[in-house]
Amino acid sequence: MTALLSVENLSKTFTFRSGWFGPPQSLDALSDVSLSVAPGETLAIVGESGCGKTTLGRCIVKAMPVSAGKVVYRPQGYAPVELTALDKRAMKPWRRDIRMIFQDPMSSLNPNMRVFDIVAEPLRIHKVARGRALEEKVVEVLGKVGIAPDAIGRYPHAFSGGQRQRIGIARALVLDPKLVIADEAVSALDVSIQAQVLNLLEDLKGEFGLTYIFISHDLGVVNYIADRVVVMYLGHVVEDAPTETLFERPRHPYTEVLLEALPIADPTRRNKREKAVRGEIPYLGNRPTGCPFHTRCRFAEDRCRTDKPALRKVGQAEVACHFAESLELKGAYAEAPMTRTFA
Amino acid sequence: MAIDALTQQPALLRVKRSRESQSALMWRRFRQHHLAVWSLWIVVAFYLVALLAEFLAPLGPGDYNPRYTYAAPQGIHFFSTDENGNWQFGPYVYGYKTEIDPVALRRTFVIDEEVKIPIAFFVPSEPYRLAGFIPMSIKLFGVTEPRAPLYVLGADRLGRDLLSRLIHGTRISLSIGLVGVVMSLFFGVIIGGFSGYYGGWFDGAVQRVIEFIRSLPTIPLWLGLAAALPRDWSSLQIYFAITIILSLVGWTELARVVRGRFLALRTEDFVTAAQLDGASDWRIITKHMVPSFMSHIIAAATLAVPGMILAETALSFLGLGLQAPIVSWGTLMQEAQNIRTLASAPWLLLPGVAVVVVILALNFLGDGLRDAADPHGR
Numbered sequence: 187m188t189a190l191l192s193v194e195n196l197s198k199t200f201t202f203r204s205g206w207f208g209p210p211q212s213l214d215a216l217s218d219v220s221l222s223v224a225p226g227e228t229l230a231i232v233g234e235s236g237c238g239k240t241t242l243g244r245c246i247v248k249a250m251p252v253s254a255g256k257v258v259y260r261p262q263g264y265a266p267v268e269l270t271a272l273d274k275r276a277m278k279p280w281r282r283d284i285r286m287i288f289q290d291p292m293s294s295l296n297p298n299m300r301v302f303d304i305v306a307e308p309l310r311i312h313k314v315a316r317g318r319a320l321e322e323k324v325v326e327v328l329g330k331v332g333i334a335p336d337a338i339g340r341y342p343h344a345f346s347g348g349q350r351q352r353i354g355i356a357r358a359l360v361l362d363p364k365l366v367i368a369d370e371a372v373s374a375l376d377v378s379i380q381a382q383v384l385n386l387l388e389d390l391k392g393e394f395g396l397t398y399i400f401i402s403h404d405l406g407v408v409n410y411i412a413d414r415v416v417v418m419y420l421g422h423v424v425e426d427a428p429t430e431t432l433f434e435r436p437r438h439p440y441t442e443v444l445l446e447a448l449p450i451a452d453p454t455r456r457n458k459r460e461k462a463v464r465g466e467i468p469y470l471g472n473r474p475t476g477c478p479f480h481t482r483c484r485f486a487e488d489r490c491r492t493d494k495p496a497l498r499k500v501g502q503a504e505v506a507c508h509f510a511e512s513l514e515l516k517g518a519y520a521e522a523p524m525t526r527t528f529a
Numbered sequence: 530m531a532i533d534a535l536t537q538q539p540a541l542l543r544v545k546r547s548r549e550s551q552s553a554l555m556w557r558r559f560r561q562h563h564l565a566v567w568s569l570w571i572v573v574a575f576y577l578v579a580l581l582a583e584f585l586a587p588l589g590p591g592d593y594n595p596r597y598t599y600a601a602p603q604g605i606h607f608f609s610t611d612e613n614g615n616w617q618f619g620p621y622v623y624g625y626k627t628e629i630d631p632v633a634l635r636r637t638f639v640i641d642e643e644v645k646i647p648i649a650f651f652v653p654s655e656p657y658r659l660a661g662f663i664p665m666s667i668k669l670f671g672v673t674e675p676r677a678p679l680y681v682l683g684a685d686r687l688g689r690d691l692l693s694r695l696i697h698g699t700r701i702s703l704s705i706g707l708v709g710v711v712m713s714l715f716f717g718v719i720i721g722g723f724s725g726y727y728g729g730w731f732d733g734a735v736q737r738v739i740e741f742i743r744s745l746p747t748i749p750l751w752l753g754l755a756a757a758l759p760r761d762w763s764s765l766q767i768y769f770a771i772t773i774i775l776s777l778v779g780w781t782e783l784a785r786v787v788r789g790r791f792l793a794l795r796t797e798d799f800v801t802a803a804q805l806d807g808a809s810d811w812r813i814i815t816k817h818m819v820p821s822f823m824s825h826i827i828a829a830a831t832l833a834v835p836g837m838i839l840a841e842t843a844l845s846f847l848g849l850g851l852q853a854p855i856v857s858w859g860t861l862m863q864e865a866q867n868i869r870t871l872a873s874a875p876w877l878l879l880p881g882v883a884v885v886v887v888i889l890a891l892n893f894l895g896d897g898l899r900d901a902a903d904p905h906g907r
Contacts, residue, residue, distance in 0.1 A: 247805055278807040286805050294798035298820045307816075308806045357802070 188260055189222035190397050191246070191284075191365055196220070196255035198241055198421075213471045215241040216421045218255070220497070223365070223414075225262070228391070228398040230412035230429070232405060232444065234467055238421040239401045243369045246399070247286050248277055259284065261364065282312055285358040289370035291350035295342040301328070301353055302338040308361050323360065330393070331356045331386060348379035352386065359394060367399045372407060384411055405448055405518070409433055417441050420470065420478040427503030434517045437505040439483045442515040477508070485509060555824060558901040565897020568890040575887055579700040583657050586693035587671045587679055590856045594678070594688040599874045600625055600638040602683040602691075609645065620648040620670075625678055637873075646677045683876035685864050694856050695880055701857040702838055703887070705772055709837040710830050712776040717783025718826070724784065725791025726814065732788070739781040747778055751840065755849040764855045771850055775840050779833055786829045790822035824902035832895035835888040842884055858884050 198216040203209070216238045223229040231239045245252050252270050260266045261283060269280060288294035295304055305324045309315050315323050325335045331352040342350055351371065358366055368387070372380040384407065390396060402408050408415055408429070415432045417425040417440060425438040436442045465482040468474055474481050480490040489508055500510045507513070560566055578585060603622040610616060624644030628637050652671035659665050672679045682692040724735040754774045758767060794800055794817070803813050838858075844850030845859025846866075853860060861880040865871055871878065 249801055249805060281805060281807040286802070288798045288802060290798060294802050296799040296803075296817055296821070307803065307808075311806045311808050311812070 188224075190225040190227075190260055191399075192220075192222035192258050192260075193242070193246065194220055194256050194258065196242070196245060196257065197253045198238070198245055198250070199253040211471060214421055214473065215470065216245065219418075219421070219423055220255075221416050221423060221426060223397055223399055225364075225397055226391075226395065228400055228411055228413045230400045230402060230408040230415045231418060232402055232408055232415060233418035234444075235403060236420075236467055236470065237418045239403075239418050240369055241421075242418070243286070243367050243399065243401050247284055247367055248272075249286075259365075278312075282308075282314075282361040283364045285361060285363040285366050287351075287354055287358050287366060287368040287371045290374050291347055291354050292374075294354050295350055295357075297342055300339055300341060301333070301345075304342070304353065305338075305356050305360055308357065312361060314361065327356045327360045328353070330359070330390065346379075347375055348382060351375060351379075351383055355383075355386065355390070359390060362394065363396070365397045365399065367401070369401045370403070371400070373402065373404060380407065387411065405433075405444060409518075417444065420468065420473060422478050422506065423497060423504075424479065424506045425503060426497070427505075431502045435501075436515045436517055437500050437503050437510045437513070438479075438507045439485055439513065439515065440479050442517075443482075445518040446516070448518055477506075485513060555901045559897055562897035562900055564893045565900075568893035568897070571886065571890040572894055575699060575883075575890075576703060578696055579703045580660060582696050582700045583659050584665065584667075585669050586690075586696040587668055587681075588690045588693040590689070590694050590697040591854055592689060592693070594684075597625065597638060597678050597680065597684050597688040598686055600678065600680045600684040600688065601640060601874075602876050603640065603678075603680055605648065605681055621645045622648060622672075622679060622681065646672055646674065646679070648679070649673050682879055683874065685874070685877060686870070691861075691876060691879060694861055695858075695883060698856040698858045698861050698880065699883065701768070701851065701855060702841060702859070702884075705768070705775070705841045705857070706834040706838040706891075708769075709772045709775045709779060709841075710833050712772060713779035713783050713833060713837075714826070714830055716776070716780035718787050720780070721784035721787030722791060722814075725788035726795065726810075726818075728792075728795075735784070735788075739784060742778060742781050745778075747840070748843065750778070751775070751844055752847070752849050755844055764852065767852060768855065771841065771844065775837050779837060782833060783826070783829055786825065787822070790825055791818065794818045794821055824898070828895055828899035828902050831891060831898055834895075835891040838884070838891075839888060 196216055196219045197214065200213045200215055201210055202213070204211060219238075219242060221229070221231075231242060233239050241250070244250050246257050246269075248257075248269060256268050256270045258266050259269050259280060261280075267280060269277065269284075272280070295301075299307075302321075302324055305328060306320055309320050309323060314320075325338065328338060329335065333349065333352060333356065337345075342353065345353065351374075355371075371387070372383050375383060387398070388411065391398060398411075400408065400412055412429045414426070414428050416423055417432075417438065419440050425432065425436070425441050427437070432441060433445065436445055468478075468481055474491075476492045476494055477483070477486070477490040478494075480486040483490065487508075493508065495506045495508045497504045497506045498510070605620055605622060607620050608616055608618060609621060622645075623640045623642050624646055625638040626641040626644075628639050629635070630637055648670055649672075650670050651667050652673060654666055654668045654671065656664060656666040680690050680692075682690075682695065685691060685694070720735055724732045751774055754777075755771065758770050762770070800813060800817055803817055808816075841850055841857060842859035842862065845857050846862050848863060850859055851857050858880045862878070862884075865874075865877040865881075
């Protein structure tokens with residue numbers, strides 16, 4: 187199946203000066219990132235904070251320009267579009283197809299606007315509907331996310347965090363998008379509300395025929411919602427595998443570390459846990475040579491310090507590790523089933 | 530049925546009706562700040578005085594009477610007793626009698642309680658134009674007998690009525706604050722807005738210029754500029770020149786506020802969300818950013834008014850601001866510059882009281898507005 191959206195060799199470098207007369211410095215937030223998402227798929231991007239996952243999301247929606255590489259969108263029935271090459275005006279029609287859900291529902295809704303106007307704004311900008319049709323569309327979409335029609339005159343501050351996030355989702359869905367990028371869409375919510383919102387996203391996916399790119403640091407959430415997972419570290423893709431495979435049989439030592447860090451509800455087992463990760467995440471401006479993970483990897487050898495491993499196919503996964511075939515890594519299901527389930 | 534009809538209403542109608550508007554929320558928050566509410570009334574009262582100056586002042590600002598130089602304040606009395614000891618309502622003031630100070634041989638006026646001069650409301654007067662527009666020939670109050678003295682708050686060295694001059698000075702002093710702030714706001718919003726929204730080298734340059742201007746000591750700067758004004762300018766030209774001089778420094782503060790708000794809002798998620806909707810810069814600025822900081826700007830502008838008034842008063846007091854015959858609080862206080870005058874006619878300090886009351890009221894009002902500016906308490 188052809189991908190709905192593919193990211194090809196994307197790099198993003200931030201340049202800045204320290205102080206007025208300081209030398210220009212650069213920071214590679216993303217280097218040579220490639221991934222693709224198939225129609226109807228839920229792709230999760232995971233990694234520690236600072237690994238570039240949010241930057242990747244923002245580059246895909248063109249909230250910031252990219253330094254190199256391209257993002258190609260393949261709408262059904264149209265020729266592929268290279269989003270990264272479009273200017274603001276040419277991009278506008280595709281903004282209807284590719285929408286974003288923000289992390290913080292407190293700041294992503296304009297506090298001075300009523301819910302009705304917040305959700306209606308995309309329709310007004312794209313001149314999709316007006317008058318009665320606009321009202322009906324807004325009420326319909328808000329109904330889909332479970333906001334009662336009598337609440338549409340309220341301001342965002344009158345809603346709880348979960349309700350606000352659902353308003354944010356309604357805002358993303360009101361234009362009937364094809365691809366939704368959810369940047370830490372449930373991280374700011376309580377666990378019980380997370381489940382609610384995740385289930386809602388799941389339902390809406392079926393109803394609207396959506397494709398998700400789900401950016402998260404929470405593997406429990408990812409395990410619940412994603413079909414495929416891309417693991418990022420220091421701006422690199424280190425592993426790209428179907429969810430089941432990744433959780434059962436991780437191929438990259440970093441993935442193992444992430445899985446190891448999943449919370450365990452049982453204190454006796456928790457205390458026996460090996461500390462697989464060591465060291466701090468390196469400063470992006472001072473990236474290690476060779477494999478980006480070698481400074482913290484327990485399997486690192488001389489080769490890792492000089493040669494940078496490329497992504498290659500190992501079983502069902504794509505992994506960037508020299509020893510991907512030989513390492514015996516522990517998955518999340520090794521000892522006990524996932525401790526956090528959302529039913 | 531009734532419920533059905535209600536739910537059939539168009540959604541937009543329900544939006545408009547159902548909840549309090551933004552301004553209603555702000556007003557509710559503002560009302561909780563009692564001091565600010567009182568200050569609001571005081572400020573409104575002062576501006577009404579400024580607007581209706583000709584009607585409220587019993588005499589013109591330049592009317593003099595050398596027979597009553599440095600006459601003491603008469604005050605207004607409302608009740609009098611007649612010969613039979615009955616109370617009677619009717620405002621009046623006492624007349625004056627001359628006394629010669631036996632030591633200094635100076636003539637002084639003392640209140641003569643034997644003479645009662647009745648005061649009437651809405652007395653006819655010389656025709657004048659209210660605020661320069663509406664022709665009128667009636668004053669709020671005055672004496673009915675021609676040439677009877679009326680110095681409620683006393684007289685100055687030329688026998689001019691301090692109350693009338695204070696009322697006329699209110700117009701000049703308060704309007705110079707407003708006009709100055711409006712001009713500062715104009716420059717501040719435009720320069721600060723560009724600086725904050727586009728950033729980059731322009732922002733850097735503007736900020737350095739603002740720092741430079743703010744590092745100059747203001748009084749010598751104003752003095753220098755005011756001294757450079759041509760002597761032959763009319764008083765109106767001088768008035769506008771002084772406002773421009775005051776706003777030359779005043780705009781920097783407002784520009785910083787505007788720039789700060791723009792910078793803070795530019796990275797807000799809801800602004801990014803609008804950008805990702807494909808909204809134009811214009812729509813983002815007018816629909817998302819300006820409504821978010823309009824109230825802050827109003828509060829900042831209110832807080833800037835007292836500074837303007839004080840600056841004008843200081844300049845005029847030093848004799849380099851407004852010049853006679855323009856009457857402002859500053860020029861009035863020039864009269865009270867030497868200690869001898871103060872000892873013999875302390876009432877000439879009253880304009881200072883007016884300055885203090887208005888400045889305090891405006892500051893409290895600005896504080897209240899600033900608190901109310903964010904009704905959601907974000």
